[in-house]
Amino acid sequence: MQKMIVKLFILLFILTSLSCYANRSGSWFLSNKNKRIYKTSSCNLDKPFPQMVMIPFFKSSSQIIPNCNTYPKHQTAMALMIFYHHWIEYFGDEDLKVKNMLEQVMITWDTKKRTAKRSYNLYGESKEGRDVTGITLTNTTIWVWEGYFHKISESSLMHELVHLALRARNGHGDRDHEGNRFEGWTRLHSELIYEAKETLRSFDI
C-alpha cells in the first residue's frame, strides 16, 4: 500500500511539473480560458450579417464578419498567432504590449475596398482618393478588406496589425510607413509582413 502511495506521489509530481512546463512555454495563445464563449460564439447562417464572432485563444478579441466564409474564426486565430510569432522573432515583446493588443483586437472584415480621403503608400507618399485595403481605426480596431483570391495572406491584415503593434509600443501607428514624416515603421516591419504572409500561405489561409 505504502509503495502504491509513493508511486502515486511520483506520478503526481511528474504530471504537475509537466503541466507547469507546458504553461510556461508559450501558453499565451493556447490558454483558452473563456472556452464556453468560444464554443457558443460562431457564425450563424440564419442570422443577419454582419455578425460578431469571438476569436478563440485570444482573451477578448473579436471579428465582425460579412459572411461565414470571411473568415472562419480558427483561421483568424491562426493568422494572429503567426503575426505574433514573427513579431517576437523581429522585435520581441518583453512588456507584452503587443500581446495585450492582440488579445483585445477587433477586426472588421469587408468584401469591398474603400476609398480613403488621404492615405500614404509604403514609401511615405501621400495621395488623395486612393483605394485602400485596410484602415487602422483605434488602438485595437482595424478594418480589413477580405483580400485577393479570398485569402488572409493576400489581405492587409498583417499590415494593419503592424500599425496596431506600433501604436501599442509608441503611441502612434506611423501612418506614412517607411516615409520620414512619422517615426516607427522601418524596413524590418515591411520585411516582417512579407515573411508572415509567406507563413500564412504555407498554411493555405
Ligand SMILES: [Zn+2]
Ligand atoms: Zn498602412
